[in-house]
Each structure stands twice: as C-alpha cells, then as structure tokens.
Amino acid sequence: MSNSEKGVLYGTDEAADKQKALRASGNMDAGFQEMADKVYAHLTDEISKKIFEARLKYAAEKDLGYITGLESKYRNLNSDMQVYVEKIQKGAHVMIYGAGVAGHYLFGRFKGFGVNVDCFIDQDESKGPVDGQTGIKVITEKDLIDNKELYGGKTVVISYPVKPVAHEVRKRLIDEIGIDEKNIIMGIFDWRNNQGQYFDYFAPGENEVFVDCGCFDGATCFNFAGWCGSKGFEHIYSFEADPKNYEKSKELLAPLGKCELFPYGTSDANKKVYFASDAFETSCIISREEAEKKNFEGVTEIETVALDDVLAGKRVTFIKMDIEGAEYEALMGARKLIMENRPRMAISVYHKFEDFVTLADLVLSMHPDYQIAYRHYGFDDLETVMYVE
Structure with missing residues (x-):
C-alpha cells in the first residue's frame, strides 16, 4: 500500500503536514485560526467552548x-484546589517546603502566575544558603523556629508528592514549630483534580480495553x-518510558491483573530518543540539543513504539x-488503530500552546464525525484534557 493510500485510510498526511509546520513556527496564523474554527464547530457544550476560548486567547x-x-x-476543581485558588x-x-524536583517545579509554576x-x-543544609537552580534562599526548620516573627505568618506549601512524607512534615510544622495549620497547604497531589481527571466525562461501557x-x-x-466498576474490564495496555517509574508501576500494577505494562514511550515510529528522566511525572522525550544543554545529566536513551505496531490487530475502546x-x-503512530477501532480518548492538550487545536484537528482528520469536549483540572494553565467520542 502506498503512503498516499495509507493517508486516506488512517488520517490525512496533508493535515499532519500543516500541523507540523505550525508547531515548527510557534506562531498563530490564518492556518491556525482555520483549524480552530473547525474544531470549535465540533465542541459539545458550553464548558468546552469557554475553555477553548480562554486557551485561544492565552x-x-x-x-x-x-x-x-x-x-x-x-473548571473541574476539587475542594483542596479551591483552597489553592483562595x-x-x-x-x-x-x-x-522541599528544594528538590517537586519544589523547583512548583517554583516555576508559581512564578508564572x-x-x-x-x-x-x-532540612538538608547542603542545599543552602541559596538554591543553586533558582537563586532563592534556603532555610531549615531551625531557622523557622528562630525567626517566627519573620516566617510564622506566611503560607507554607509542602511540595513532597508522597502523602505519608508530606503529612509527617505538616505534623512537625504544627506540633514542633508552631505554624498555624491554616497557613499550610499540602503538596503536589492537591493542585489538580487527579480523581476525576480522564474519567469524569465518559460513562463506562461493557468490556472496556484501555490504553x-x-x-x-x-x-x-x-x-x-x-x-x-461492577462492569469490569477486558484488558489494559500501559506504557511508561521512565525506567524508575516503570519498575515501581510494574510492582504496583501486578495485583490488578489483565494489565500489560510496556517499558516504552509512544511516538510515531519505533526508534531511540533522548529522555529526561527524573522519576517524576515530568519525565519527557527531549531533542539532542536539549540533552546537550543539560550536559546529558539525567538524560538517557529510551525506545519508543508506534501503537499501530505494538497493538496491531488488538481491540481498543479507550x-x-x-x-x-x-x-x-503518539497520535500519528496510532492512526490505523484509531481508524479501525474509533476509540474514545482523553488527551492532555496543554503541554504545547497549540495542542488544544492541532490535536483536535488531527483526530478529526481520522474521524470527521468525532465530537470534542474540554475539561480543565488545574488552577493555572496545566491539566486541560480533550475528550473525544
């Protein structure tokens, strides 16, 4: 089968080429607005339209x-996130609290808005007195005790994503240092609605197969x-490229059953790529230029696969x-799978400025009758999810 024939069957290459050009330019132009108008016509409700309009202006x-x-x-915010908003x-x-990966990530987000x-x-004194990455002062719990008038009334955001550790820090801040509990906000796991995300828009069907x-x-x-729930599910195919996260997930998912975990990233082809691996949720594929800027520190090579290859012939519903x-x-590498199965999808569309438009345009090139919805689960620009059905 020729490439042009594949384009007709599995989503048009012309649409993909337009999107590639846009992503390379980083500019909003007439072509982008044309895509946006097309996507807007497929939106299902007022919430989706409001979110789309806000992201377009942003x-x-x-x-x-x-x-x-x-x-x-x-916005789909849980009660903990309402505290953040307030x-x-x-x-x-x-x-x-915490001058590690999670703390630095929060610093960047806070600075942005x-x-x-x-x-x-x-508590690690070697990280102070000034943080090498941000230039921000680093203090210890002893400094808090010695300078209560200076620090005691300020809001403390605990960055640790592991709940037992974060709760232990919170208890210590209250009991031993005297920080008012109303001035303490718990960590990373509270700044977005993780419970509903990906699953609060659709109702489950029978024999769901999840990727x-x-x-x-x-x-x-x-x-x-x-x-x-009680309907059960048929199978799960899960992909995690970060080596440490893969090993953790392999152990955690074992009791679930009917779940295959693959140590690969997903992309448009089977290939090796550079990967910034921090065992956090921000691990990601990077270019060689980005790897060189990091002096290859924390950078490894991983394998990516196309879903069309690894799941060839499989039934997929979500x-x-x-x-x-x-x-x-990853969507480009799943065109055949999507065309043949017409699965429902929940796709994050906030990592690049144009994703909320170009990813929707791409799936519409595969199935023009798809309907699109957006939900937003964060209090800043993160965590916008596109639902496709």
Whole structure:
C-alpha cells in the first residue's frame, strides 16, 4: 500500500503536514485560526467552548489570566484546589517546603502566575544558603523556629508528592514549630483534580480495553478499573518510558491483573530518543540539543513504539495520553488503530500552546464525525484534557 493510500485510510498526511509546520513556527496564523474554527464547530457544550476560548486567547496573548479567570463552574476543581485558588493569588507570598524536583517545579509554576516564593525550607543544609537552580534562599526548620516573627505568618506549601512524607512534615510544622495549620497547604497531589481527571466525562461501557500512554505511578490504571466498576474490564495496555517509574508501576500494577505494562514511550515510529528522566511525572522525550544543554545529566536513551505496531490487530475502546508534549507524535503512530477501532480518548492538550487545536484537528482528520469536549483540572494553565467520542 502506498503512503498516499495509507493517508486516506488512517488520517490525512496533508493535515499532519500543516500541523507540523505550525508547531515548527510557534506562531498563530490564518492556518491556525482555520483549524480552530473547525474544531470549535465540533465542541459539545458550553464548558468546552469557554475553555477553548480562554486557551485561544492565552495562546495569542500569553496572558495566564484568561485561564485563571475562568469561573469555577467551568473548571473541574476539587475542594483542596479551591483552597489553592483562595490562598495563592497573584502577588501572594509563600514558602516552599522541599528544594528538590517537586519544589523547583512548583517554583516555576508559581512564578508564572505572579506568586512570590520567599524561600525554600529544607532540612538538608547542603542545599543552602541559596538554591543553586533558582537563586532563592534556603532555610531549615531551625531557622523557622528562630525567626517566627519573620516566617510564622506566611503560607507554607509542602511540595513532597508522597502523602505519608508530606503529612509527617505538616505534623512537625504544627506540633514542633508552631505554624498555624491554616497557613499550610499540602503538596503536589492537591493542585489538580487527579480523581476525576480522564474519567469524569465518559460513562463506562461493557468490556472496556484501555490504553494508558504515560502510566507514571500506575494510579490511572487503578482509576480506570474503579471507573469500570461492577462492569469490569477486558484488558489494559500501559506504557511508561521512565525506567524508575516503570519498575515501581510494574510492582504496583501486578495485583490488578489483565494489565500489560510496556517499558516504552509512544511516538510515531519505533526508534531511540533522548529522555529526561527524573522519576517524576515530568519525565519527557527531549531533542539532542536539549540533552546537550543539560550536559546529558539525567538524560538517557529510551525506545519508543508506534501503537499501530505494538497493538496491531488488538481491540481498543479507550485511549488516554498524558506524555509531556509527545501526544501529537503518539497520535500519528496510532492512526490505523484509531481508524479501525474509533476509540474514545482523553488527551492532555496543554503541554504545547497549540495542542488544544492541532490535536483536535488531527483526530478529526481520522474521524470527521468525532465530537470534542474540554475539561480543565488545574488552577493555572496545566491539566486541560480533550475528550473525544
């Protein structure tokens, strides 16, 4: 079969070429607006339209206020996130507990929407007195005790994503240091709605077969099983490229049964790529240039696969992708699978400015009768999910 014939069967290459050109340019132009108009016509409800309009304005003007200013009825926020919305406003001053990967990530997010990070708190004195990555002061718990008048009234955001560790820190801050519990916000796991994400838009069907691209810690697979409930499910195919996350997930997912875990990234072809591996949820595929900028520190080579190859001939009903900006290539590598199965999909569309338009345009080139919905699960520009059915 020729490439042109494959293009007709599995989604047009012409659409893909337009999107590649747009992604390379990084600009919004008439072609982008044309795609946006096409996608808008396929949106299913008012919530989706409001989110789409906000992201379109944000993409054009780079003003985060278009997203943070969305009314709560247009954002799927849980009660913990409402606390963040109330306490961490533009101009607020906070201290981040933990000067590691999660703490640095929070610093970057807070900086992006105008929250001032006054210092990190970390018991590892070697990380201070100034954080080498951000230039922010690093203090210890002893410094908190010795300078209660200076620090005692400020909001502390605990960055640790492991709940038992975060709860232990919280208890220590309250009991031993005297920080008011109302001034403590728990960590990474609270700044988005992880429970409903990917599964609160669709109702489960019979004999669901789930493809999880970006397994991370295995939680999404368990959430899928819980979503299926008494109906049960037929099978799970899960992909996790980060070696440490893969090993953790392999152990955690074993009791679930009917779940195959693959140590690969998903892309448009079977190949080797550079990968920034931090055993966190932000591990991602990077270019050689980006690897060189890092002096190859924390960089490894991984294998990617095309879903069309590894799942050839398999029945699939639901695909989820949250793979740090590689969603476009992964969808290109799944065109045959999508054309043959017409699965429902939950795709993250916030990693690159154009994803909320170009990824929708790409799936519509495969099935023009697909309907599109958007839901937003974060309090900044992160965690917008596109639902396709």
